[in-house]
Structures are given as C-alpha cells and as structure tokens.
Amino acid sequence: MVPLRFDLSLPRRAFDLELALEVGPETVALVGPSGAGKTSVLRAIAGLARPARGTISCGDDIWFDSGVGVDRRPEERSVGFVFQEYALFPHLNVEQNVAFGGVRPDRLLRRLHIEHLAKAKPSELSGGERQRVAVARALAREPRVLLLDEPMAALDPHTRGKVRAELHDLLRELALPALLVTHDFEDAAVLADRVGVLVEGRLRQLGAPAELLGSPADPYVAEFAGANVIDGIAESSRHGLTRFHFDAERVVYSTEEAQGRAALVLYPWDVSLSRLAADDSTLNHLEGEIVSLVQVGNRVRVRLPFLTAEITAASAERLALRPGERVVASFKATQARLLPSD
Amino acid sequence: MRSLFAALLAAATAIALAFLLLPVVAIFLRVPPGDLLGALGHDVTRDALVVSIKTSAIAHAAVLLVGTPAAYLLARRRFPGRGVVLTLIELPLVLPPAVAGIGLLAAFGRVGLLGDQLDALGLQIPFTQTAVVLAVAFVESPFYFRGAIAAFEAVDGTLVDAARTLGASPARVFLRVALPLAAGGLGAASALALARGLGEFGATLIFAGSLQGVTQTLPLAIYAQFEQDFDTALAISALFILVGALLLVTLKLFGWFRFASIFRSRVAPSISS
Numbered sequence: 001m002v003p004l005r006f007d008l009s010l011p012r013r014a015f016d017l018e019l020a021l022e023v024g025p026e027t028v029a030l031v032g033p034s035g036a037g038k039t040s041v042l043r044a045i046a047g048l049a050r051p052a053r054g055t056i057s058c059g060d061d062i063w064f065d066s067g068v069g070v071d072r073r074p075e076e077r078s079v080g081f082v083f084q085e086y087a088l089f090p091h092l093n094v095e096q097n098v099a100f101g102g103v104r105p106d107r108l109l110r111r112l113h114i115e116h117l118a119k120a121k122p123s124e125l126s127g128g129e130r131q132r133v134a135v136a137r138a139l140a141r142e143p144r145v146l147l148l149d150e151p152m153a154a155l156d157p158h159t160r161g162k163v164r165a166e167l168h169d170l171l172r173e174l175a176l177p178a179l180l181v182t183h184d185f186e187d188a189a190v191l192a193d194r195v196g197v198l199v200e201g202r203l204r205q206l207g208a209p210a211e212l213l214g215s216p217a218d219p220y221v222a223e224f225a226g227a228n229v230i231d232g233i234a235e236s237s238r239h240g241l242t243r244f245h246f247d248a249e250r251v252v253y254s255t256e257e258a259q260g261r262a263a264l265v266l267y268p269w270d271v272s273l274s275r276l277a278a279d280d281s282t283l284n285h286l287e288g289e290i291v292s293l294v295q296v297g298n299r300v301r302v303r304l305p306f307l308t309a310e311i312t313a314a315s316a317e318r319l320a321l322r323p324g325e326r327v328v329a330s331f332k333a334t335q336a337r338l339l340p341s342d
Numbered sequence: 343m344r345s346l347f348a349a350l351l352a353a354a355t356a357i358a359l360a361f362l363l364l365p366v367v368a369i370f371l372r373v374p375p376g377d378l379l380g381a382l383g384h385d386v387t388r389d390a391l392v393v394s395i396k397t398s399a400i401a402h403a404a405v406l407l408v409g410t411p412a413a414y415l416l417a418r419r420r421f422p423g424r425g426v427v428l429t430l431i432e433l434p435l436v437l438p439p440a441v442a443g444i445g446l447l448a449a450f451g452r453v454g455l456l457g458d459q460l461d462a463l464g465l466q467i468p469f470t471q472t473a474v475v476l477a478v479a480f481v482e483s484p485f486y487f488r489g490a491i492a493a494f495e496a497v498d499g500t501l502v503d504a505a506r507t508l509g510a511s512p513a514r515v516f517l518r519v520a521l522p523l524a525a526g527g528l529g530a531a532s533a534l535a536l537a538r539g540l541g542e543f544g545a546t547l548i549f550a551g552s553l554q555g556v557t558q559t560l561p562l563a564i565y566a567q568f569e570q571d572f573d574t575a576l577a578i579s580a581l582f583i584l585v586g587a588l589l590l591v592t593l594k595l596f597g598w599f600r601f602a603s604i605f606r607s608r609v610a611p612s613i614s615s
Contacts, residue, residue: 048503074506081507087500091522100518101508141509 002059004145004177008051010040010201016052017041017201023145023177029192030181031224036198038181039084042147045179046081047074058144058177080138082148086130088122094133095119101141108136112170127155128163135170146171146178152187161297164190185224189213197221219263219339227337228266228307234258234338241283241333247306252284252331258338268310270335273302273327275319283333290323304329366583373573373580381577389555390563390578397471397559398539401478405535409486410528414516416487417494418502428491435484442480443548450476450549473550474557482539489531493524533589540585 007020017037021028030038043049045056047063050071056064063072088097095118098105109115112132122130131151138146155163168191171178182188188195189209196206197220205217216222219229232246234254241253244264252264277285288304293316295301300316302309309329321327373381381387416428434442449455450467460467467473497520505515521528543561550557552566560578568575 043503046503046507048506074503075509075511077507079507081504083500083504085500087498087504089501089504089519089523100505100510137504137508 002061002144002177004045004056004058004179006045006054006056006064008041008044008054008056010037010044010049011052012037012040012201015201017198019198019201019203021179021196021203021206023179025175025177026193027171027178027180027191029188029195030179030198031183031185031188031195032198034183037201038183038198039149041198042081042149042179042181045077045145046079046147047072047077078141078144080141080143080146082131082134082138082146082151084150085154086122086134088130088133088137090122093119093121094125097122097133098136098140100137103140105136105140108140112136126159128159131155131163131167135167139174144176146174146176148178148180150182151180152182152184167191185226197224213267216265216337216339219265219341222263222265222337222339226267228264228268228271230264230266230306231341232262232264234260234262242338244336244338250286250306252286252336253333254336254338255333256336256338258340261341263339263341265337265339266307266331266335268301268308269299271307271309271311271329271331273309273311273315273319273321273329275327277328278330281332282330284331284336286329287326288329290321290325290327292323293321302327369576369579369583373576377573378577378580381574382581384574384577386554386558386563386567386574387560387578387581390558390560393471393474393555393557394540394559397474397478398536401475401482401539402532402536404475405479405483405486405539406532409483409490410521411516413487413490414494414520417491418520431487432484434481435488439481439542439544440548443477443545446473446476446480446545446549468549469551469553469557471550471556474546474559477545477549478539478542481542481545482535485538486531486535489534490524490528493527493531494520496527497523537586537589541582 003025004023005021008018010017010019017040019041030041032038040049044051044064051064051066053066054064055062055067058078061078062070063077064070089100092100094114095105095109098108105118106115109118112135114129114132114136117125117129117133122133125133131154134151151167152160152164164187171191180188180191182191185195193208194206195209195212197204197212199220205212205221212221213225216225216227223229230246232244234242234244236257236259237243237253240255242256242258244252244254244258244262246252246264254264272282277287286304286306288306291303291305293300293302295313295316296310298313299310300313300321302311302316302321304327307329319327382391416424416431437445447454447468450460450473451457452461452466452468467476501519501523502515505519510518540559541561542559543565546552546557546559547562547565552558552562554563554566558566560582564575564578564582567578
C-alpha cells in the first residue's frame with residue numbers, strides 16, 4: 001500500500017494553512033473548528049483547489065509539485081472523495097451514481113449492502129443509505145487514497161452510532177490511506193487511527209485518540225477532546241500540590257505542576273455529582289446550581305456555571321436532578337490537569 | 343384599516359387582470375371559430391406561417407447551439423471583465439427593436455461594416471430570409487442567455503467536483519451532470535426565447551422588409567393586413583394567442599421536470615447489470 005504524502009501551504013482569508021502529513025494504510029482524521037481549512041486540505045489533495053506551494057504525492061506518483069510545476073487534474077489523480085452531504089447526482093439512481101466512473105456497480109452495491117436500492121433515486125434514501133452510496137461511488141475506480149469530508153454530519157443522531165461503526169469496519173477492511181475531516185472529536189476518535197487537531201491553519205497535535213485525550217498538548221486540543229477548559233491562576237501549595245484559582249473565589253487542587261496563568265483541563269466523565277460534599281479521598285468539591293441537563297444516549301450531560309459533568313442516566317435519575325438545584329461536583333486532584341494558557 | 347388595505351390589493355389585482363385580458367377577449371369576440379380556419383386558408387396567412395416557422399426554427403436552433411455552451415462558460419468561469427460581458431449580452435433586451443434593425447443593417451448591409459466582405463463572398467443579407475433569421479436570433483438570444491446562465495449557475499458546484507474526482511473530463515461533466523441538471527431551466531429559457539422570436543417585428547421590418555412568402559412573418563402579416571383586411575389581421579392575432587397559450591399551458595401543466603426527465607434518459611443511459 002503506497003502512502004499519501006503532502007506538504008502544503010494554502011492561503012486562507014485570515015491565515016495561511018501549513019500542513020505536512022504522511023498517511024499510510026490507516027485513517028487519519030483532521031479535526032478543528034469550522035473555518036480551520038480542513039476541507040481545503042482535502043480539495044487540494046483531490047486537485048479541486050490549488051495550493052500556493054508544496055507537494056502532494058501518492059507513492060512515487062507526484063500529483064502536485066509547485067517547485068517543478070506539476071499539477072495533475074482531478075480526473076488524473078487516484079482519489080475517492082466522499083463529499084460533505086455526499087453530493088450524489090440527483091438525476092441518476094443509485095446504480096448509475098456508482099457506475100458514473102465507468103465501472104460495473106454490482107460488486108460495490110453488494111459490498112456496501114445496497115443492492116436492493118440500485119434503482120432508487122438519492123432523494124428517496126435515508127442519510128445512512130446515502131452515505132453508503134457515496135462511499136461505494138468513491139471506491140468505484142479503486143482509488144489509492146480515500147478522502148472523507150464530514151461523512152457523519154448529515155446523519156440523524158439515532159442512526160449515527162450504527163453508521164459510524166459500519167464505516168469504521170469498512171475503513172479497517174480497505175486499509176487504504178484515508179484522510180477524514182470532521183468537527184466532531186468523538187467521530188474522529190472512533191473512526192481514525194490518528195487524529196490531528198487543526199486550529200487556525202496549524203496542526204496543534206497529532207496522535208492516537210487516547211494520546212490526545214490523555215495528554216492534550218494545549219487547551220485547544222483539550223477542548224476539542226471534550227474537556228472542560230477553565231482559565232485561572234496556578235501556584236505551588238503544600239504536599240506537592242498545585243492550587244488553582246478561578247472565578248474569583250473558587251479553588252481546586254491538581255497534582256500537576258504549573259505557575260501563573262494556566263488552564264485547568266477536566267473531562268466531564270471524571271466529575272461526579274452529589275447532593276452533599278462527600279467526606280472521601282476526593283480533594284476537589286465545587287458547589288453550584290444546575291443550568292441544564294441534556295441526555296446523550298445512556299448518559300446525561302449536566303451543565304453547571306463553571307463546568308460540565310457527564311454522569312450515567314441511571315445516576316441522574318437516582319439523584320432526581322433538576323435545573324436550578326444546587327449540587328456538588330467532585331473530582332480528584334489527579335484528574336485535574338494543568339496546561340499553560342495560550 | 344386592515345380590510346381597506348385588503349380591498350385595495352384586491353382592486354389592484356382585478357384592474358391588472360382585466361386590463362391584460364380585455365384585448366385577448368376582444369379578439370376572440372370578433373373572430374368566430376369558422377373565420378379562424380378560413381384565415382388559415384388565406385394565402386397571406388399560410389405564407390407568413392411558413393416563413394415564421396422556418397425562420398424561427400433556424401434562429402432558435404442556432405441560439406440553442408451557440409448559446410448553451412457559451413452560457414455554461416459564463417456561469418462556471420470567473421474572469422476579469424465577466425460582469426461587462428454579462429451586461430453586454432443583455433443589451434438587446436433594453437434596445438428598441440427598431441434600433442436592433444438599424445444596427446443589423448449597419449453591420450450586415452451592403453454599405454455596412456461587413457458589407458465588402460459579404461459582397462466578396464457573393465452574399466447579400468438584407469431583405470432576405472437570412473436577414474429574418476438574424477433579426478430573430480438577435481432579439482431572442484438575450485432571453486435564452488439570461489435563463490441559461492442562471493440555470494447553469496444553479497447546478498451545485500460540488501456535483502461538478504464529484505464528477506471530476508470520478509474521472510470525468512470537463513466535456514463529460516458538461517454532458518452528464520451540468521446539462522441534465524440544468525435542463526429544466528434551459529427548457530424554460532428556450533420557451534421564453536422562442537416566444538419572443540416568434541413575435542419579433544421591428545428589427546425584422548427594418549432589416550428584412552415585409553415581402554410576402556419571403557420575409558413576411560406572422561407579426562408582419564398582421565401589420566400588412568390590418569389596413570386592407572382587418573378580419574384577417576384579427577384571425578392571425580387569434581392564432582398567435584392560441585399558440586402562446588398552448589406554450590404557456592404546456593409549460594405549467596406538464597412541468598419542466600417532464601422535459602428534464604426525457605432529456606436525462608437520453609443523456610445518461612442506465613448501465614444494466
């Protein structure tokens with residue numbers, strides 16, 4: 001399997017996007033806020049947008065090299081592109097969509113379990129079915145690289161999990177260099193072997209999802225990974241702990257070292273909630289009023305003015321939590337990470 | 343206050359409708375159906391009908407053939423001066439037809455801009471059927487251009503990108519994606535342009551004259567007849583209204599998706615397994 005290599009500079013309105021990456025037979029996800037230029041990277045690789053300078057190659061095949069003036073046209077690059085919202089041809093049925101590249105569609109329709117939809121028009125399909133057609137079409141010409149732009153964004157929340165699992169299995173099976181763009185860290189964590197966080201045109205961190213969760217390089221990455229990021233002041237305290245002040249009077253302790261302005265990084269699932277501060281080994285207890293409760297699958301995200309906690313739906317029910325009620329959020333000093341503010 | 347305003351709106355609508363329909367109704371009240379068929383048997387009417395159909399068909403085919411790819415380019419490409427080009431294309435819309443006729447004479451006439459070159463080729467255009475075709479094409483083309491550019495601009499650019507990544511050449515993208523998806527808008531623009539071309543009068547009169555059987559189209563025949571034989575003029579007018587109504591009703595009743603789907607099945611044959 002030949003790797004995809006690129007080293008690009010793409011001028012954007014507010015900044016220049018600079019990104020160099022080598023993608024082997026794996027799925028790499030680029031995550032970041034919208035407007036970070038993630039889609040432009042995919043378009044540049046596919047030949048739909050022209051980088052200011054740089055190189056793009058697939059194995060020994062050079063697709064773009066500003067130095068020697070190589071710029072292969074999209075139809076000459078071996079790229080399968082799954083577009084945002086899928087971009088299926090509305091005037092063609094499923095079979096004709098998949099066959100657009102001039103390939104017999106039967107095998108792909110079977111592989112993606114959409115044979116029964118062969119004669120259906122895209123407008124008659126569900127989001128998940130559309131995604132499968134888009135993937136089948138992208139794979140039709142046996143591309144050497146697969147590009148996926150927000151493949152989960154057009155899906156209903158209740159089909160998302162299933163479709164994501166299927167896409168994950170397929171990507172594993174294909175073992176193609178695949179580059180995926182998403183604004184959702186959870187999608188990236190499930191689908192990708194490595195995740196890159198792109199903010200304002202720069203790659204802040206690239207690593208396995210667990211690595212990004214476990215040791216985020218900066219507050220941005222932590223926020224994308226779903227953490228509470230709280231700005232405050234850190235100072236050394238007794239017993240090798242660091243005292244962290246925020247919101248004027250709130251104080252928490254962390255086992256990590258920091259001095260001066262810092263960001264407290266705390267994952268919602270590391271926070272537990274109770275009616276009264278428990279007298280246990282947990283060092284940090286913060287009292288506050290519940291702002292809102294949102295159920296996500298079998299869990300409930302409980303928003304307090306200063307942080308968000310994620311507890312099981314069963315616990316939320318047992319505690320009979322309601323907005324406006326006061327609760328105590330507790331977490332251990334080892335779970336309170338400190339990062340320098342930027 | 344509210345009911346007064348509602349009454350005002352209703353009154354305005356009623357006045358507009360009555361004003362627009364009154365002449366049409368008047369023509370039909372003056373022309374019994376028998377006279378209509380009689381007028382069709384009339385030499386003047388028959389000759390004018392043949393001239394109109396022939397010249398409109400040729401002019402319309404030329405407008406579609408040249409206008410469609412040109413509209414596609416103008417819709418897809420961004421280049422300096424594009425706005426100027428788009429404005430120039432619409433110029434004939436705001437010109438009085440008489441000015442168009444004078445302009446065509448100044449360009450293609452014996453002493454016109456291209457007069458010597460055309461003379462050298464042994465071509466004489468003014469006051470021939472070719473002149474009618476040019477006049478009709480000149481006045482109807484902006485109608486087609488405007489609609490066709492809008493239709494191509496409405497085609498989602500991502501679909502074009504998708505086709506490119508699937509290995510389609512620009513020509514294939516045009517034939518299999520842009521053209522079928524723009525078919526509805528192109529059809530509507532084409533109908534509008536055709537109607538405008540059929541009704542062309544001023545430019546044709548000045549550039550091609552009104553010679554029965556050669557350059558006298560239906561509108562010119564109405565003008566020629568209305569002094570000698572008002573009833574024939576009325577009958578031809580009635581014929582026009584019928585053709586126009588037929589065009590409109592077809593457009594509305596069947597909807598453009600029908601036309602589009604006929605087009606699609608021809609452009610994109612299904613690959614059977």
